[in-house]
Amino acid sequence: xxxxxxxxxxxxxxxxxxxxxxxxxxxxxxxxxxxxxxxxxxxxxxxxxxxxxxxxxxxxxxxxxxxxxxxxxxxxxxxxxxxxxxxxxxxxxxxxxxxxxxxxxxxxxxxxxxxxxxxxxxxxxxxxxxxxxxxxxxxxxxxxxxxxxxxxxxxxxxxxxxxxxxxxxxxxxxxxxxxxxxxxxxxxxxxxxxxxxxxxxxxxxxxxxxxxxxxxxxxxxxxxxxxxxxxxxxxxxxxxxxxxxxxxxxxxxxxxxxxxxxxxxxxxxxxxxxxxxxxxxxxxxxxxxxxxxxxxxxxxxxxxxxxxxxxxxxxxxxxxxxxxxxxxxxxxxxxxxxxxxxxxxxxxxxxxxxxxxxxxxxxxxxxxxxxxxxxx
Amino acid sequence: xxxxxxxxxxxxxxxxxxxxxxxxxxxxxxxxxxxxxxxxxxxxxxxxxxxxxxxxxxxxxxxxxxxxxxxxxxxxxxxxxxxxxxxxxxxxxxxxxxxxxxxxxxxxxxxxxxxxxxxxxxxxxxxxxxxxxxxxxxxxxxxxxxxxxxxxxxxxxxxxxxxxxxxxxxxxxxxxxxxxxxxx
Numbered sequence: 001x002x003x004x005x006x007x008x009x010x011x012x013x014x015x016x017x018x019x020x021x022x023x024x025x026x027x028x029x030x031x032x033x034x035x036x037x038x039x040x041x042x043x044x045x046x047x048x049x050x051x052x053x054x055x056x057x058x059x060x061x062x063x064x065x066x067x068x069x070x071x072x073x074x075x076x077x078x079x080x081x082x083x084x085x086x087x088x089x090x091x092x093x094x095x096x097x098x099x100x101x102x103x104x105x106x107x108x109x110x111x112x113x114x115x116x117x118x119x120x121x122x123x124x125x126x127x128x129x130x131x132x133x134x135x136x137x138x139x140x141x142x143x144x145x146x147x148x149x150x151x152x153x154x155x156x157x158x159x160x161x162x163x164x165x166x167x168x169x170x171x172x173x174x175x176x177x178x179x180x181x182x183x184x185x186x187x188x189x190x191x192x193x194x195x196x197x198x199x200x201x202x203x204x205x206x207x208x209x210x211x212x213x214x215x216x217x218x219x220x221x222x223x224x225x226x227x228x229x230x231x232x233x234x235x236x237x238x239x240x241x242x243x244x245x246x247x248x249x250x251x252x253x254x255x256x257x258x259x260x261x262x263x264x265x266x267x268x269x270x271x272x273x274x275x276x277x278x279x280x281x282x283x284x285x286x287x288x289x290x291x292x293x294x295x296x297x298x299x300x301x302x303x304x305x306x307x308x309x310x311x312x313x314x315x316x317x318x319x320x321x322x323x324x325x326x327x328x329x330x331x332x333x334x335x336x337x338x339x340x341x342x343x344x345x346x347x348x349x350x351x352x353x354x355x356x357x358x359x360x361x362x363x364x365x366x367x368x369x370x371x372x373x374x375x376x
Numbered sequence: 377x378x379x380x381x382x383x384x385x386x387x388x389x390x391x392x393x394x395x396x397x398x399x400x401x402x403x404x405x406x407x408x409x410x411x412x413x414x415x416x417x418x419x420x421x422x423x424x425x426x427x428x429x430x431x432x433x434x435x436x437x438x439x440x441x442x443x444x445x446x447x448x449x450x451x452x453x454x455x456x457x458x459x460x461x462x463x464x465x466x467x468x469x470x471x472x473x474x475x476x477x478x479x480x481x482x483x484x485x486x487x488x489x490x491x492x493x494x495x496x497x498x499x500x501x502x503x504x505x506x507x508x509x510x511x512x513x514x515x516x517x518x519x520x521x522x523x524x525x526x527x528x529x530x531x532x533x534x535x536x537x538x539x540x541x542x543x544x545x546x547x548x549x550x551x552x553x554x555x556x557x558x559x560x
Contacts, residue, residue: 003403005396005399005400005403005409005411005530030415031415114415142434142435170415171412171438171439174412174413174415175410175411175412175438176396176399176410176411176412177408177409177410177411177435178403178408178409255438258435258436258437258438259436259437259438259439260436261434261436261437262436262437263436265436334439336437336439336440336441337436337437338441
């Protein structure tokens, strides 16, 4: 199929439709609203379900209900709306039904702003909702990758009966890039042995997140985490750039990762042996890839559009082996490549002592720069 | 190869579509391209801008601090982007909407009355295509034919009767800019 120019949000919506999405429930919020708009037009025209719910809380509970029937369902939102969905998400995790959720992140906390941000990494990766549950989190850095990950996420959600969350940010939602859309998958209702579809002629099935007996709840928690071991073994994804001979490695995901790519190329032009690791699955995180790099490189630079959330996963994997530097632009600020190139120079010329608190060192640098960072 | 272009002006001047035309042309010419608009609260306040990056490999940063090329369709955009253009770059200025001359001597500034040229062709809304035409002599990655083909392939059906006028606007912009460039 030929490449077409797709806007990120619309591409996410259409990719879900092509993947056999049966029902969409959502609520508008910038910078994600084009997903909802696309769904509002396309889903009814294809005879599928579209509901603009009265709130995000309602939307996620509609998703929960529809998922219990075995239908392919999704919702999308942006940071404040995702926070509202967290209770429902925990219930979905506890009920073990497959759901796809997209967060087109914006600056926060609170109402924040509508600029691109990666401030919801920890919320997505560590939980957000209450209780003890793992979930898959994927981060695209381009329109094509957003399409590919949406397609993948439905299969992963069903294979592992889990939540798959895609975290993009406002710039990926709003940008247009050439991309190839996959062909339309046939629409059909999958027959799962757990789905509630009416008990006519078979044993009754019950889907619930209630386990009043703690020993049963404990078994549920253990089941979720056995499944998680399988996910960790099979579903780690990352993209490597110029890593073969790299002496220093920049690590960044999503938009921060692609901005870092420009900086890494500039550093290469200067003859510096710098590479880039762009984690695509943030949960499960490519800990092993980072740990292996830590055996042979001289330093890491972690770049994020937040105050150092993925940094903690890199630190876990690095385990103090090589010097680590952090550079973050939180609050809806997108870094420019020259800022990251400056950080690469600093890492190469004066690597921090291993064990130094990378976030604290960064915070001190940002404070010295007048709190305003590099520029407005 | 990578080339960045910023297009800025008031809402309603066709800023975003001008960028999309370049993006379509680049895609159809087999290149990588990223188009990104300003989508912040400023889009409710009347100003609009977008960045187009054309490259022959995977594109990194979607934004650029110092673009080599820009189109500014009004005075606030002229004031904002003139200092940011890379040395040796080019700035296409809509002369119809500014009341001052250039401040830089280390870039090429093309002053072109896009509104008047568009009106003379027959439709004021063509001013963005005049400006895009004026940019092309400075954009070796795309030819006038590439952009015309892109317009033909991607102009919404309801505007198709305007195709010949769009071509005229592009060519007129191109000629004026080419004339000014050869005098530099």
